Amino acid sequence: MPCRLAAIGAAVVALAGGFAYTAGWLTPARLSAPRIVNTFEAVAGQHPGYRRNHAKGLCVEGYFDSNGNGAALSRAAVFAPGRTPVSGRFAVPGGNPSAPDTSSPVRSLALQFNLADGEQWRTGMNSTPVFAVHTPAQFYQQLLAARPDPATGKPDPAKLKAFYAAHPETQPFQRWVKAHPPSSSLANAAYYGINAFLFTDAGGTTRAVRWAVEPETPYMPITAAQQAEKNFLAADLNQRLQQGPLRWHLILNVAQPDDPLDDATLQWPGDRQRVDAGTLVIERATSQETGECRDINFDPTILPAGIAPSNDPLLAARSAAYALSFKRRTREEALDPGLHRTQTKRPQQGQQQGEHS
Numbered sequence: 001m002p003c004r005l006a007a008i009g010a011a012v013v014a015l016a017g018g019f020a021y022t023a024g025w026l027t028p029a030r031l032s033a034p035r036i037v038n039t040f041e042a043v044a045g046q047h048p049g050y051r052r053n054h055a056k057g058l059c060v061e062g063y064f065d066s067n068g069n070g071a072a073l074s075r076a077a078v079f080a081p082g083r084t085p086v087s088g089r090f091a092v093p094g095g096n097p098s099a100p101d102t103s104s105p106v107r108s109l110a111l112q113f114n115l116a117d118g119e120q121w122r123t124g125m126n127s128t129p130v131f132a133v134h135t136p137a138q139f140y141q142q143l144l145a146a147r148p149d150p151a152t153g154k155p156d157p158a159k160l161k162a163f164y165a166a167h168p169e170t171q172p173f174q175r176w177v178k179a180h181p182p183s184s185s186l187a188n189a190a191y192y193g194i195n196a197f198l199f200t201d202a203g204g205t206t207r208a209v210r211w212a213v214e215p216e217t218p219y220m221p222i223t224a225a226q227q228a229e230k231n232f233l234a235a236d237l238n239q240r241l242q243q244g245p246l247r248w249h250l251i252l253n254v255a256q257p258d259d260p261l262d263d264a265t266l267q268w269p270g271d272r273q274r275v276d277a278g279t280l281v282i283e284r285a286t287s288q289e290t291g292e293c294r295d296i297n298f299d300p301t302i303l304p305a306g307i308a309p310s311n312d313p314l315l316a317a318r319s320a321a322y323a324l325s326f327k328r329r330t331r332e333e334a335l336d337p338g339l340h341r342t343q344t345k346r347p348q349q350g351q352q353q354g355e356h357s
Contacts, residue, residue, distance in 0.1 A: 031137055033320035037328070039143040044095025048332040049339035052325040054108055056099055057091030058234050059291025062245065062282040064113055070277030073207060073252055074199040076306030077115050079277055085114045086280065089293035090186045090237065093126075100230040102222075105182045107233070109191040109213070110298035111280070119304040122296075124318070125191035125213065127183065131264035132173040136317035141167075169265045181221035186237045187246045188217040195300065196261040196310040199252070208255035208310060210268065213248035213280050237285055248280040261310040297326040 040052040047055060063083045070079030078084050088111040093104045106126050113121040133139050145163035149156045164170050183189035192212040200206045217240075226232050240246060254273040260266050288294055301309050301319045309315045333339055 031140055033317075033324045036136070036140055036143070036317070036321045037324045039140065039147070040095045040325075043143060043147050047095060047097055048336065049329050050095070050097045051329060052095050052321075054089075054091035054093060054110075055095045055097040056101075057089050057108075057288050057293075058237070059286045059288050059293035060088045060090060060237075060282045061284050061286070061292060062086050062088070062280065064250065064278055064280050066278040067276070068278075069275050070250070070252060071202070073201055073209060073254065073275060074306040075202045076121065076199075076304040077117055077119065078113050078121055078304060079306075084116070086282075087112045087114070087292040087296060088282070089288065089291075089296075089298065090233070090285075092233070101233045102182075102227055102230075105177050107183065107186055107189050107191070109186075110293070110296075112293075112296055112298065113304075115304055120302055121304050121307065122298050122300060122302040123193055123211070124298045124300050125193050127189045127191055128173060128176055128180075129192040129194065129212070129267055130172050130176060131194050131314065132170045133167065134169055134263045134265045135313055138167060138169070139314070139317070169263075172265055172267065184220040184222050184226060184236075185217070185240065186233050187240050188215050188219045190214045190219075191248070193300075194264045195312045195315055196255065196259075197303070198308040198310055200306055200308070208259065208261050210253045210255070212251050212253070214251055216247040216249070234285070241282070241285055246282045248282075250277045250280055251275070252277050262312045264312060264314055295330075297322050299323065 037052050044052075044055070051057075064078065064086050065083050066079055066081055068079070068081040070076075073079075088109060091108045091110070092099065092101055093106050093108065096103075106128055108124065108126050110124040111122065115121065133142055142163060145159045146155045148154055164174070190212055193210055196208050196210050198206050199209045237246075252275040253268060254275065255261065255268060256272060259268045259272070286292070299319050299322050301315055303309070
C-alpha cells in the first residue's frame with residue numbers, strides 16, 4: 001500500500017514532466033507537439049480549418065443522468081444525483097475530413113460535461129479498450145510508418161509491417177481489432193477512455209479508474225452494404241435520433257494495486273469492480289461546422305475536482321498536440337472566413353475550455 005500511495009502521489013510530478021517533454025520545453029531535440037501535428041498533416045494532407053486528427057465527425061448534445069453511484073469513488077460534482085448538460089462529438093480517426101467511414105475500424109466519441117459549478121470534464125474515447133502504443137515516441141514512429149509513399153500516395157505496407165514487428169506492445173490492439181468487427185452504427189458501439197485516471201472520494205481515498213460508456217442499443221457488426229458506402233455513419237445516427245434519444249451507461253472500472261496505470265496497451269482483468277454511474281443520453285446531432293463541438297478542444301486533462309490524470313505519458317502528449325491543433329485550425333478560420341465553417345462564430349472556448357485533436 002505505501003508503494004501504491006507513493007505512485008499516486010508522484011503522478012502529478014510525472015504529468016508535469018510529461019507536459020514539458022512532449023511540448024519540447026526541455027530540449028528541442030526531443031519529441032514535440034509541433035513534430036507530431038506536422039506529421040499528421042504530412043500523412044493526411046493539408047485541410048485548413050479542420051482538426052489534425054479525427055477531422056471527420058459530427059456534433060451531438062444531450063445530458064448525463066447520474067444515479068449517485070459514482071460518488072463512492074469521486075467527489076466530482078458530476079457524480080452527484082441529477083443531470084449534467086453534455087456537448088460531444090462522434091468521429092473517425094485520421095486527418096482527412098473526406099475519408100470514407102470505413103477508412104478505420106475505430107470510431108470515437110468525445111464529451112464535455114458542463115457542471116453546474118462551472119467546472120468541466122472532457123474526455124476523448126475510442127471504440128477499442130486499448131491503444132496501439134503506450135508512449136508518445138512510439139506513436140510518432142507509428143505516424144512516420146504510415147506516411148504516404150510519394151510513388152503510390154498510400155502507406156508502404158512494408159514500413160507498417162516493420163513497425164508492428166518491432167513493437168510487440170501493439171499486439172493486444174491488433175488482436176482486439178481482429179476479433180471485434182466495427183459496429184454498424186455509432187449508436188451501438190461502446191467507447192473507452194483507455195487511459196487511467198485518479199478518482200478521490202469525499203473522504204480523501206484515491207483509486208485508479210478507467211471508464212467506458214456502454215450502449216443500450218445492441219451491438220451489430222458492419223454490413224457488406226455499409227462497407228461499400230463512404231458516409232453511412234452520420235445518416236444512420238440522424239435516422240436513429242429521429243426515433244428518440246440514444247443511451248449509454250457510464251461504467252467506472254476500478255484498478256487493483258498491481259494494475260498498470262501508465263500503459264494504455266494493456267487491459268485490466270475483467271473481474272475488476274464495475275460501477276454503473278448513470279446514463280449518457282444523446283438527444284440530437286448537428287454538423288461539426290455549426291454545432292457546439294466546433295469550438296471545443298476535447299483535452300482529456302481538463303478535469304473537475306475529484307478526478308486527476310494518472311502518470312500515463314499519452315495524456316500529456318494528447319493535451320499538447322490537441323492544443324496546437326486547435327490553435328492552427330482556429331487561426332486558419334480567422335485568416336480565411338470563407339472556409340467550410342460559417343462566418344458567424346460563437347466565442348472560441350477552446351483555449352480556456354479545452355481537441356479531440
